[in-house]
Amino acid sequence: MDGKLLEAKNVSVDFRIDGQYQTAIHKLNISIKHGEVVALVGESGSGKSTFAMSVMGLHNSDQTRVTGSIKLNDNELIGLSERQFDAYRGVSVGMIFQDPLSSLNPLMKIGDQIAEAITVHDKQSKKVKQRVQKLISDVGIVDVQRVSQQYPHELSGGMRQRVMIAIALANEPDLIIADEPTTALDATIQAQILDLIKEIQQKKNAGILLITHDLGVVAEMADTVTVMYAGQIVEQARVSDLFNHPKHPYTRSLLRADPSEVNSGDELYAIPGTVPALKDMDHSKDLFLKRVPWLDKAEVEATVDEKLQKVSDGHYVRGNAWQNFEFLEDL
Amino acid sequence: MSELVRIENLKVYYPIRTGFFNRVTDNIKAVDNISFTIESGQTYGLVGESGSGKTTIGKSLVGLEDPTSGKILFEGHEVTTNKQKKAINYNKDVQMVFQDSQSSLNPRKTIGEIIAEPLKNFGVPNVIGAGYDGERSFDQTKINERVLALLKIVGLPAQTVAQYPFQFSGGQRQRIGVARALATNPRLIVADEPVSALDLSVQAQVLNFMKKIQREYGISFLFISHDLGVVKYMTDNIAIMHNGRFVEMGTTNDIFNDAQHIYTKRLLSAIPSLDVSKRDEKRAYRKRIESEFTQNKDAYYQQDGLRDRAYDLEPITKTHYVALKKEGA
Numbered sequence: 001m002d003g004k005l006l007e008a009k010n011v012s013v014d015f016r017i018d019g020q021y022q023t024a025i026h027k028l029n030i031s032i033k034h035g036e037v038v039a040l041v042g043e044s045g046s047g048k049s050t051f052a053m054s055v056m057g058l059h060n061s062d063q064t065r066v067t068g069s070i071k072l073n074d075n076e077l078i079g080l081s082e083r084q085f086d087a088y089r090g091v092s093v094g095m096i097f098q099d100p101l102s103s104l105n106p107l108m109k110i111g112d113q114i115a116e117a118i119t120v121h122d123k124q125s126k127k128v129k130q131r132v133q134k135l136i137s138d139v140g141i142v143d144v145q146r147v148s149q150q151y152p153h154e155l156s157g158g159m160r161q162r163v164m165i166a167i168a169l170a171n172e173p174d175l176i177i178a179d180e181p182t183t184a185l186d187a188t189i190q191a192q193i194l195d196l197i198k199e200i201q202q203k204k205n206a207g208i209l210l211i212t213h214d215l216g217v218v219a220e221m222a223d224t225v226t227v228m229y230a231g232q233i234v235e236q237a238r239v240s241d242l243f244n245h246p247k248h249p250y251t252r253s254l255l256r257a258d259p260s261e262v263n264s265g266d267e268l269y270a271i272p273g274t275v276p277a278l279k280d281m282d283h284s285k286d287l288f289l290k291r292v293p294w295l296d297k298a299e300v301e302a303t304v305d306e307k308l309q310k311v312s313d314g315h316y317v318r319g320n321a322w323q324n325f326e327f328l329e330d331l
Numbered sequence: 332m333s334e335l336v337r338i339e340n341l342k343v344y345y346p347i348r349t350g351f352f353n354r355v356t357d358n359i360k361a362v363d364n365i366s367f368t369i370e371s372g373q374t375y376g377l378v379g380e381s382g383s384g385k386t387t388i389g390k391s392l393v394g395l396e397d398p399t400s401g402k403i404l405f406e407g408h409e410v411t412t413n414k415q416k417k418a419i420n421y422n423k424d425v426q427m428v429f430q431d432s433q434s435s436l437n438p439r440k441t442i443g444e445i446i447a448e449p450l451k452n453f454g455v456p457n458v459i460g461a462g463y464d465g466e467r468s469f470d471q472t473k474i475n476e477r478v479l480a481l482l483k484i485v486g487l488p489a490q491t492v493a494q495y496p497f498q499f500s501g502g503q504r505q506r507i508g509v510a511r512a513l514a515t516n517p518r519l520i521v522a523d524e525p526v527s528a529l530d531l532s533v534q535a536q537v538l539n540f541m542k543k544i545q546r547e548y549g550i551s552f553l554f555i556s557h558d559l560g561v562v563k564y565m566t567d568n569i570a571i572m573h574n575g576r577f578v579e580m581g582t583t584n585d586i587f588n589d590a591q592h593i594y595t596k597r598l599l600s601a602i603p604s605l606d607v608s609k610r611d612e613k614r615a616y617r618k619r620i621e622s623e624f625t626q627n628k629d630a631y632y633q634q635d636g637l638r639d640r641a642y643d644l645e646p647i648t649k650t651h652y653v654a655l656k657k658e659g660a
Contacts, residue, residue, distance in 0.1 A: 044530055157381075186557055187557060187602065192621075195617070195618075216602070216603025216605060217603055219603060219604060219607050219610070220603045220604070240608065243605055253532065255605070257531045257535040258560070259535070259560050259564035259565075260559075260605070261605065264563070264564050267539055268539050270532065270539055271533075271535070271536075274500050274502075274533075
């Protein structure tokens with residue numbers, strides 16, 4: 001199975017704000033193979049969750065315009081009606097959200113919620129109870145009987161996230177979208193959940209779209225990485241290339257801002273400025289360069305080729321700025 | 332180096348009441364017999380999972396929580412109860428920065444009013460710095476001047492005074508929170524997860540800034556966090572907390588390079604590393620620690636009801652303390 005599981009081409013998402021469309025994602029290209037973990041990294045406001053919601057068809061169609069093409073197993077998703085979306089939402093794509101407490105129904109027992117994920121798509125399905133119990137034990141919960149009779153509030157954050165994963169897995173999806181799956185969890189629980197996701201992914205040969213802002217999580221989990229800034233892809237590479245040979249100024253700045261590898265006597269690199277507001281995003285430029293004050297104006301304002309530049313096999317970067325980029329203190 | 336705060340055998344219990352007469356039947360031991368010292372001009376890190384009691388210690392220090400027993404000493408004066416805190420005007424010396432900048436700044440007040448609040452309560456010290464025991468002015472023009480000076484220190488423009496919290500990003504709001512904390516010239520700032528809600532690039536701004544004011548003014552921090560990467564960068568000394576008890580305490584170097592307690596090792600092994608090539612190795616190591624943690628619990632914990640209770644700390648070097656089972660016990 002080497003075919004593309006998910007293929008997104010030139011995906012743009014515009015939100016209607018005060019009667020005008022503002023672009024949140026600009027011409028995004030991303031593809032996921034069976035059994036591959038693709039990480040989508042960026043700060044809040046970069047558009048990573050917006051992309052996940054387009055794949056799941058969760059945008060409000062009155063206020064949002066999604067263009068381009070998203071194909072899942074060669075079926076086009078953009079333009080589907082709500083009802084058509086239902087046929088594969090939760091069936092061929094499962095989603096794990098950041099906050100399990102607000103994504104689980106507080107009035108339903110855990111076992112019933114997982115069962116619902118199965119029966120809502122297949123009313124005739126048999127042996128639902130056995131399948132639910134198998135799912136609960138698959139996500140590493142030992143006390144299956146008791147947990148299936150409990151309510152979400154009775155479980156810890158880590159347990160709830162396991163239940164979310166069980167629901168996402170209920171119909172054996174080809175693609176799992178995990179949107180910040182461990183951000184709300186403690187470090188030790190985060191490690192357990194990440195190991196669990198990895199284990200399940202290898203067992204079922206599913207593709208994973210992992211959305212996170214945590215570079216540590218990316219380094220632990222991903223096969224390939226797409227770095228986003230302000231609705232644009234700035235760099236795409238295999239995980240080892242990205243961490244060992246980062247090219248784009250944004251990627252390099254992020255890695256330099258990480259405190260875990262810095263001596264406590266040295267100053268951290270803080271990226272000056274903030275992410276631009278939606279209405280200020282001019283996607284013909286490399287928007288990150290605005291946050292590199294020592295570049296000359298012509299370079300910051302230069303129009304950038306829409307197509308990413310190839311650095312090496314499988315490694316692509318936006319614009320030309322990376323070729324001569326140096327941090328101010330290294331100049 | 333001199334001692335600024337000493338905490339001795341601090342206990343904070345929450346009573347559990349049951350039955351018809353609402354009698355106290357048991358206690359939740361949120362903080363269970365904790366002792367440590369914060370040196371002036373240094374940063375002390377408190378690390379633990381949610382529910383371990385680290386925030387409760389921070390709150391007891393600033394007076395938002397009443398200790399059940401134990402002592403808090405500030406420069407030798409006892410400040411355990413609110414009455415004792417008042418007697419030496421302690422509240423101007425200890426300020427707090429909260430995790431969630433959104434909910435800790437009043438949305439209906441301008442930034443100028445927010446930062447002026449502690450100045451109105453305690454007066455404007457003559458200089459900006461750590462600690463000030465001289466005359467304080469309550470003059471409105473002095474207050475306004477000081478607000479502008481504080482904004483400048485945290486790198487925000489003067490027009491900020493007339494704006495409201497919602498007009499700022501998370502990183503800017505967090506710096507406003509720090510400006511407010513700085514206003515009274517505190518000697519100690521309790522920072523409770525100050526950067527955990529921030530993006531990496533913004534987190535770096537706030538951390539650099541905290542280090543800068545420490546260098547310039549000699550302020551001490553009690554830095555509460557569950558992010559070991561940040562803690563390693565920020566702190567001089569660390570205590571690792573689990574279920575209301577310290578399991579290990581030492582210099583940052585002791586903890587990161589010579590961890591002894593299984594719980595500390597478990598926390599350290601869970602830090603995701605940016606080194607992609609060692610990923611499988613790390614996962615295997617993590618599994619090994621995890622199984623040692625579950626199988627070998629008796630060596631590290633005694634049972635106390637349903638919770639694992641760490642043993643008492645014993646020194647293994649001059650700076651490094653670990654809660655291990657005593658030989659022959």
